[in-house]
Amino acid sequence: MKGRVYPLEELRERLIAENDLYFEFLRVDSMSAGLYALPAGATDPQTPHNEDEIYYVIKGKASINIDDNIQQVEPGALIFVAKNVDHHFQDITKDLEVLVLFAPAETETT
Numbered sequence: 445m446k447g448r449v450y451p452l453e454e455l456r457e458r459l460i461a462e463n464d465l466y467f468e469f470l471r472v473d474s475m476s477a478g479l480y481a482l483p484a485g486a487t488d489p490q491t492p493h494n495e496d497e498i499y500y501v502i503k504g505k506a507s508i509n510i511d512d513n514i515q516q517v518e519p520g521a522l523i524f525v526a527k528n529v530d531h532h533f534q535d536i537t538k539d540l541e542v543l544v545l546f547a548p549a550e551t552e553t554t
Contacts, residue, residue: 445472452502455479456541465489466544476549482506482540488532495546499523504540506533 450469459467459479468478482488482504499508501521507514508523510531517523517533525531533540 468550471549473549475545475547477546478544480542480544482533482536484536484539486536488534488536490532492528492530493525493546494527494551495548496527497525498545499525500543502541502543503538504536504542505538506536506540508533
């Protein structure tokens, strides 16, 4: 693949259709990307990943706990989590929608 545009609304529709919290829309050897959504009050079930990760908060309000360091996040927040580091979103007060980038492409969790 040489390139593609991914309209956000199309990704939202696919995420809803998958009936899951995460929809991966891109996978190449060097990276993968997806849309992650957690409703207000939800518990984030993720575990550490084998890849470095960047989150971009599109909408919502929550905290992220990265190795017991808790910080507030809201739209526009850019978050880096190193591979194999424990992390999760918590105290989700407004429906959270996050763009997720893994490098290299995501594999099995640890």
